[in-house]
Amino acid sequence: MESLYILIPIAIFFVIIAVAIFFWAVRSDQFEDLERQGMNVLLDDDDPPASKSTSQPAAKQADNADVKPRDES
Structure with missing residues (x-):
């Protein structure tokens, strides 16, 4: 019974x-837009796929930019 006093x-x-x-969350607009977080799951902002017109990845192209072509004469 004494434990109830504590x-x-x-x-x-x-x-x-x-x-x-709870009142702090209401005042700071935590419950303002409840649908946005649910829609974020459906609307991913993935990067568009890389263009397939180049045959080498960008890192290899940058490495080859410093190489001078051979003089075949």
Whole structure:
């Protein structure tokens, strides 16, 4: 029975903290746009695929840019 004298004020303290956090979230517009996060899953912003007109990856092309062509004469 004596434990209730400790547990009830602790429970009231936690309820006050939970209510304060809830009102803070409402005031800071945490619940303003509930659908946006659900739509973000469906609308991925993936990078467009690389163009297939080049035969070498960009890293190899950069390495070959410094190489001078042979003089075959």
